[in-house]
Amino acid sequence: MNxxxxxxTFSWENLGDLQLGRPNLGPMAPVLAYRLMxxxxxxxxxxxxxxDKANDLFRRAGNLAGKxxxxxxxxxxxPFSAFVAQLQKVLKQQxxxxxxxxxxxxxxxQFTLTVAEDLDCSGLPCTDEIVCQYDEGFIAGILxxxxxxxxxxxxxxxxxxxxxxxxxxxxxxxxxPHD
Amino acid sequence: MIKExxxxxxxxxxxxxxxxxxxEHCASEDExxxxxxxxxxxxxxxxxxxxxxxxxxxxxxxxxxxPPRNFLSSPFKELHSRLMHLTWQTxxxxxxxxxxxxxxxxxxxEAFNKMIAxxxxxxxxxxxxxxxxxxxxxxxxQLEGILPICSKxxxxxxxxxxxxxxxxxxxxxxxITAKTQTMFSHGLCPECVKALYSDFT
Numbered sequence: 001m002n003x004x005x006x007x008x009t010f011s012w013e014n015l016g017d018l019q020l021g022r023p024n025l026g027p028m029a030p031v032l033a034y035r036l037m038x039x040x041x042x043x044x045x046x047x048x049x050x051x052d053k054a055n056d057l058f059r060r061a062g063n064l065a066g067k068x069x070x071x072x073x074x075x076x077x078x079p080f081s082a083f084v085a086q087l088q089k090v091l092k093q094q095x096x097x098x099x100x101x102x103x104x105x106x107x108x109x110q111f112t113l114t115v116a117e118d119l120d121c122s123g124l125p126c127t128d129e130i131v132c133q134y135d136e137g138f139i140a141g142i143l144x145x146x147x148x149x150x151x152x153x154x155x156x157x158x159x160x161x162x163x164x165x166x167x168x169x170x171x172x173x174x175x176x177p178h179d
Numbered sequence: 180m181i182k183e184x185x186x187x188x189x190x191x192x193x194x195x196x197x198x199x200x201x202x203e204h205c206a207s208e209d210e211x212x213x214x215x216x217x218x219x220x221x222x223x224x225x226x227x228x229x230x231x232x233x234x235x236x237x238x239x240x241x242x243x244x245x246p247p248r249n250f251l252s253s254p255f256k257e258l259h260s261r262l263m264h265l266t267w268q269t270x271x272x273x274x275x276x277x278x279x280x281x282x283x284x285x286x287x288x289e290a291f292n293k294m295i296a297x298x299x300x301x302x303x304x305x306x307x308x309x310x311x312x313x314x315x316x317x318x319x320x321q322l323e324g325i326l327p328i329c330s331k332x333x334x335x336x337x338x339x340x341x342x343x344x345x346x347x348x349x350x351x352x353x354x355i356t357a358k359t360q361t362m363f364s365h366g367l368c369p370e371c372v373k374a375l376y377s378d379f380t
Contacts, residue, residue, distance in 0.1 A: 081271045085278040098282050100264035103240075114260045128248045157256060161247035164257040 010064060012072045028095060034119050038134070059137035066141020076146050080106060083146060091115075097122075102167075109149065111170040113139070114157075118166055126162035130155045139168055149173075180210045184217055196225045223251045231255050239266055265291075272298065318359050 018027040045054035070076065073090050074083070081104075088099045097118035104111055116122070120132045132155045140153040150173040157163035180200065187197035199218040205211040226245040230252060233242045239262050245252035261284060268279045268291075277299035281288040327336040328351075335354040340347030352363045367375070 081274075081276045082278045085276075085280065088282070089280065092282055100260060100282075101267050102260065102263035104267065112263075114264070116257070116260075126248065126250050130247075157244070157247060162250040162253050163247060164253035165260045167260065 010068065012068050031119055038120065055133045058133040059140075062134035062137025062139075063141040063144070064137075065134075066138040066143075067145040068141075069138070070142045070145035074142070074146070080104070087142065109147070109151075109172045111143075112167065113170070114165045114167045116165050118159075121159040121166060124160045127160050128162070129160045130158045131160045132158055132166050132168075135166065136168065139170060143170055180205050180214055184214065187217070187221070191221065191224060196228055197221055223249045227252045227255060230259075234259055234262075239263060275302075277302075 042054060042058065045057055048054075049057070073094075074086060076083070078086060084101050084104075088101070091097055091099045097115040100114045100116065102112040102114060115135065118132070118135065120135055124131065136153045136155055140151040143149075143151045143153070151170050152173045153168050153170045155166060156169050157165060157167035159166060180202075183200050187200060190197040199221060200214040202211050202214045202218075205214055226249050230242060230245050234255065239259065242259075244256060244259070265281070268281065271279050272295055277295050279295060281291045284291075327342070328334070329336075329348060332348075333351050334348035335351055336342055336347050337349055337354075355361055356363065
């Protein structure tokens with residue numbers, strides 16, 4: 001008997017019916033469970049592929065998540081500032097983090113934003129690291145899905161680097177970095 | 180070295196950032212490590228000082244952020260982040276975008292969000308009032324000008340019609356009702372009552 005299955009690909013529908021599956025516990029889970037999965041997976045990926053490749057894989061997964069999140073939970077027809085207000089609201093509703101837009105330049109498509117109380121790193125000890133590669137990809141994915149353009153997102157401040165807030169700089173892919 | 184460290188910590192407590200402690204005269208490795216740690220503390224304090232003073236003067240977007248790993252600066256960076264966010268949101272509200280909301284900034288969030296709701300409500304009410312006034316104005320303009328009126332029966336001649344045709348002339352009540360939607364209720368003034376019904380008064 002041939003037991004091989006086609007490779008599993010992501011689809012939003014396959015996230016499951018949480019009302020059916022968790023009638024008592026509900027759709028939310030503690031940050032502990034998220035971080036336990038995240039940091040153990042990261043550990044294994046680093047061991048298997050090295051830190052650069054592991055970070056890249058996390059960023060790519062975040063990018064896919066950001067695109068799916070935008071497609072399924074956000075109204076892409078809104079003008080930019082209303083889209084930002086909506087994104088801020090949905091990220092709070094889903095307990096993902098408190099997003100705050102700091103700078104917007106729609107001519108150059110460069111943005112600076114922060115995410116406080118985020119899932120990945122808020123409260124981590126200061127280890128002089130940037131650990132939000134998944135979030136970098138996630139934000140880039142949202143921007144790419146909304147604008148139809150490719151973005152580079154870089155975390156410039158992180159809880160783990162002693163900043164108490166995660167600050168991200170987004171620019172069109174291939175552009176020079178901005179402040 | 181201990182004396183130098185004590186003096187420089189005294190300077191720090193007086194609100195100034197001292198120069199680094201020289202490590203060349205340290206008597207032991209422990210002293211050298213202590214001096215290095217104190218120098219690191221002084222450097223962090225210097226970075227905080229250079230950041231927070233312009234920030235306290237309202238220079239929000241033009242200041243350089245302290246580098247990562249300065250844990251002492253982290254609450255100020257968080258404050259700076261929130262001020263940047265407020266600045267951006269305020270600029271959006273100034274352009275009439277009332278979809279913005281401030282999250283979890285205590286009394287300020289409540290006051291800011293109430294202000295946005297109030298601005299939104301006031302603007303909507305103002306727009307309704309303006310629309311009402313514009314409608315009223317258009318009705319007034321419809322009655323402007325010189326109306327041709329029959330000297331005897333007071334019928335109004337419709338604009339652009341032949342004065343020689345009887346159907347060009349319209350009763351004043353129906354003319355005004357058509358132009359302004361004002362309705363009439365009919366009665367008699369005392370003089371007309373006397374003229375029409377003198378036998379009954």
